[in-house]
Amino acid sequence: MNNSILKSALIALLLAGLLIVPRFxxxxxxxxxxILLFMSVAQGQSWNILGGYAGQHxxxxxxxxxxxxxxxMMLMHSxxxxxxxxxxxxxxxxxxxxxxxxxxxxxxxxPYFVLASIAVAEIMRLSAINLTPLTNGAEGILATEIxxxxxxxxxxxxxxxxxxxxxxxLFLVLLTLGVTYWVQHSKLGYFFQAIREDQDAAxxxxxxxxxxxxxxxxxxxxxxxxxxxxxxxxxxxxxxxxVLGLDVSVQIMLICIIGGMGTxxxxxxxxxxxxxxxxALRSNMITDLLxxxxxxxxxxxxxxxxKENLSHAHVLLYGILVVLVIxxxxxxxxxxxxxxALRRKREAV
Amino acid sequence: xxxxxxxxxxxxxxxGVYALIGIGLTLIxxxxxxxxxAHGDILMVGMYLTYMIFTLLGIDPFVSxxxxxxxxxxxxxALQKVFINRVLDALAQNQILLTxxxxxxxxxxxxxxFTSDYKILTTSYSSATIKVGGGVSVSTPLLIxxxxxxxxxxxxxxxxxxxxxxxxxxxxxxxxxAAQLMGINVKRMSIIAFGLGSALAGTAGALISPTYYIFxxxxxxxxxxxxxxxxxxxxxxxxxxxxxxxxxxxxxxxxAVYISSGWKDVVVFVLFLLVLLFKPSGLMGxxxx
Amino acid sequence: MAILEIKxxxxxxxxxxxxxxxSFDVHEGMIMGLxxxxxxxxxxxxxxxxxxxxxxxxxxxFNGRKMNGLDPDKVCMLGMVRTWQKVRPLAKLSVVDNVxxxxxxxxxxxxxxxxxxxxxxxxxxxxxxxxxxAGGLPIGERKKLEVARALATQPxxxxxxxxxxxxxxxxxxxxxxxxxxxxxRGLTQMVIxxxxxxxxxxxxxxVVLTSGEKLTEGSPQEVVSNPDVISAYLGEPHA
Numbered sequence: 001m002n003n004s005i006l007k008s009a010l011i012a013l014l015l016a017g018l019l020i021v022p023r024f025x026x027x028x029x030x031x032x033x034x035i036l037l038f039m040s041v042a043q044g045q046s047w048n049i050l051g052g053y054a055g056q057h058x059x060x061x062x063x064x065x066x067x068x069x070x071x072x073m074m075l076m077h078s079x080x081x082x083x084x085x086x087x088x089x090x091x092x093x094x095x096x097x098x099x100x101x102x103x104x105x106x107x108x109x110x111p112y113f114v115l116a117s118i119a120v121a122e123i124m125r126l127s128a129i130n131l132t133p134l135t136n137g138a139e140g141i142l143a144t145e146i147x148x149x150x151x152x153x154x155x156x157x158x159x160x161x162x163x164x165x166x167x168x169x170l171f172l173v174l175l176t177l178g179v180t181y182w183v184q185h186s187k188l189g190y191f192f193q194a195i196r197e198d199q200d201a202a203x204x205x206x207x208x209x210x211x212x213x214x215x216x217x218x219x220x221x222x223x224x225x226x227x228x229x230x231x232x233x234x235x236x237x238x239x240x241x242x243v244l245g246l247d248v249s250v251q252i253m254l255i256c257i258i259g260g261m262g263t264x265x266x267x268x269x270x271x272x273x274x275x276x277x278x279x280a281l282r283s284n285m286i287t288d289l290l291x292x293x294x295x296x297x298x299x300x301x302x303x304x305x306x307k308e309n310l311s312h313a314h315v316l317l318y319g320i321l322v323v324l325v326i327x328x329x330x331x332x333x334x335x336x337x338x339x340x341a342l343r344r345k346r347e348a349v
Numbered sequence: 350x351x352x353x354x355x356x357x358x359x360x361x362x363x364x365g366v367y368a369l370i371g372i373g374l375t376l377i378x379x380x381x382x383x384x385x386x387a388h389g390d391i392l393m394v395g396m397y398l399t400y401m402i403f404t405l406l407g408i409d410p411f412v413s414x415x416x417x418x419x420x421x422x423x424x425x426x427a428l429q430k431v432f433i434n435r436v437l438d439a440l441a442q443n444q445i446l447l448t449x450x451x452x453x454x455x456x457x458x459x460x461x462x463f464t465s466d467y468k469i470l471t472t473s474y475s476s477a478t479i480k481v482g483g484g485v486s487v488s489t490p491l492l493i494x495x496x497x498x499x500x501x502x503x504x505x506x507x508x509x510x511x512x513x514x515x516x517x518x519x520x521x522x523x524x525x526x527a528a529q530l531m532g533i534n535v536k537r538m539s540i541i542a543f544g545l546g547s548a549l550a551g552t553a554g555a556l557i558s559p560t561y562y563i564f565x566x567x568x569x570x571x572x573x574x575x576x577x578x579x580x581x582x583x584x585x586x587x588x589x590x591x592x593x594x595x596x597x598x599x600x601x602x603x604x605a606v607y608i609s610s611g612w613k614d615v616v617v618f619v620l621f622l623l624v625l626l627f628k629p630s631g632l633m634g635x636x637x638x
Numbered sequence: 639m640a641i642l643e644i645k646x647x648x649x650x651x652x653x654x655x656x657x658x659x660x661s662f663d664v665h666e667g668m669i670m671g672l673x674x675x676x677x678x679x680x681x682x683x684x685x686x687x688x689x690x691x692x693x694x695x696x697x698x699x700f701n702g703r704k705m706n707g708l709d710p711d712k713v714c715m716l717g718m719v720r721t722w723q724k725v726r727p728l729a730k731l732s733v734v735d736n737v738x739x740x741x742x743x744x745x746x747x748x749x750x751x752x753x754x755x756x757x758x759x760x761x762x763x764x765x766x767x768x769x770x771x772a773g774g775l776p777i778g779e780r781k782k783l784e785v786a787r788a789l790a791t792q793p794x795x796x797x798x799x800x801x802x803x804x805x806x807x808x809x810x811x812x813x814x815x816x817x818x819x820x821x822x823r824g825l826t827q828m829v830i831x832x833x834x835x836x837x838x839x840x841x842x843x844x845v846v847l848t849s850g851e852k853l854t855e856g857s858p859q860e861v862v863s864n865p866d867v868i869s870a871y872l873g874e875p876h877a
Contacts, residue, residue: 057442057451108625108638109439111384115576119618122573126618131613187742187751194739197728204688204722206714206743209861246569250449257446262730309461316461325405326447327435 018170022163029160031162038169039273040226044255044267045176046223049183052261054216055196060117061224061252063124064094066244068225069232077143087229091222098221100215125244140239165234176223180264192216254318258325260334269333278314286310351484356606362491364552364598365498370571371578371590373549379522379585380542383433383444387452388550395421395551397459399558400470410558411493417555418548425547426540433543460565468563469521475559494556518542521587577621583631640827641666647696649686650842656682657850669821670828679725679850680830684799688720689713714743717794721784721801729773736772736783740790758786762816778809781848795826802833814840
């Protein structure tokens, strides 16, 4: 009992800390990092509900991310619809897409489901490239002017600084965490996990497989779409490869795999590892560090090569991480930590 | 009519290369039940290998197949021994993720070495054509690559049907446990199958290098195509993959002509979903329950 | 009263008949034994009854309602539940969570479901395993877990597919007692079993299947003294 009070207190403290960060941190770069982190947690947690809990390993989540991002951006760009309205149009669109995908893909199991989910996402990406009048084709949509958010005549925010985005991102994290917590502690979570562990057994125990898979998909897709809309608005630009590409799907899935699927903290842990690491590579921090500690000369061939190329290497890092995780800790970091804890307990006894 | 014939012929020609890619994937799946998501990236490695051999040694890409094939075989065999072998009994999704990871490593390592610029391998015959008559002409490099593909496919059939190793591979694909009980070295067969699959993908990469852009991310397109081909033909069926490859080639070139080149891949994917839904065992596959 | 009527059920796979023209009734409160040599079509019949395969011909009538074409989940909700010959624990869930999944067929509340689950764990005498992972249990306890999980769905009839398969004599005896306990509670059961001694002890009536067809039906005494049954089990002289 004491333990859970301590836990709640810690979480409350952490949340309070996160809420007041923008008051003390002014560096846009630091806020940007936090926003990226939030986005990653939200993406991972969204996937986790379907992939981690219900065991349906979609490699096509870019479809929902991209449809959310595109719908919001298209409406803002061409019709002048404000994003906080456009988001809901995105959600509606994603529900339709998800139900279509669900009715096709959930008739398939295992690797066939994975292949079908990829195919559907690819169809979306190719459609975005080809439906030029709607999506502006391969060039994508650039829309950086966000109208001020007003209630009555009072301007709440004009989206000039990163602070409003910080809070929206934080809200998304809390929302996805909250939904996951709710799923885990309800009938839904039990049914999802039963389907994941053994679909036939679940079926025999009165669980309507197709219905619950579709519920899982819709929850997951709607949350992913919110993250997508947020991404579009924050970056101010969407194009087919950056929001609908296979890389996006893989990246979303990776967050959970590295952190641990089917656990509430897995995607958080995964994001805490992936985001800083890839950012460190992207911003040449690692090269600078190597130069600083004297391991490489900045002007030598190797130094120049690293500076030139390492910034593109974050995807390489993803690849290496996936391989390592699958080979050495297939249950992700959370699983690994749990195993260590168990071993310790056993040794203590 | 000329347009129809033209697109039919180019469909069949490119379909030959697709068949090679599909056969490689289906061999790997047949023997190990692993879906290789790095297949396109292995093809990409084959493309770059060919490119390097061409620029550094000046060897024609169609000739360098003789070097590419064994090198890619070793590469694939090593991949199997070091990585794939460890997940043979793991969950399907873990196998998929591992191969996705390997693919990412390959494409991004290549990107670090060669940058993400598009490379073009220009030979004297890259844009040459041969007139067949009736307004129909055939691209010379595509024709040569098709002939080489046909020769390799014939050799592969011979290998699988007539040699002891080939039969052992087929036996393993049919029933891994039974094959093991019969004294077949299943581990070795797996390495050979992955090596062979990689060699075929690498060779396909070599064969298309005179006519395709070469860039690190080119693989993912081919990975997806390889799936479509193998699912269409029935997972694990070599004959199915051969037919599936040609069928996809024709579908692509027909829809490029009669719908639009932008939508041709969409047509292929829609076809893929339809097959998955209505005949998941594929055109040649036996239904499994 | 017949709670379950199997009427002329046939199941074909391709050209092969796994079940052909099987008919019998199961009356309320009884234990119906289903026996037959390997490949006689016992599990196929279970699959046809519980909605995993639609029967090719014939009807399955449960509580006066035709079940053909209903999905397994509907079948379960109507009160018919089965266990699996090859046990299917939800491996990464705890024992109590496994049983709760069954109970959640009848309630939306986790609290109620937990109570229902604990009750069933008591029935199978596995309270001491409540928080163990199902995947780590020994086979005997996995079999009992299957039964508890099925019972938690509050069925009107329980179909047990070889719950004693692979168990040692002591464990089998425990299962026999469990089945008799469940009978005491008034629950109808249909039991597939290989162990003839066990099935003779627990069954009120027995149906014998061979090569997909019903060979005979009767009380354990009738069945055991039927020469056709003996030859089906011991094999034809030339086999």
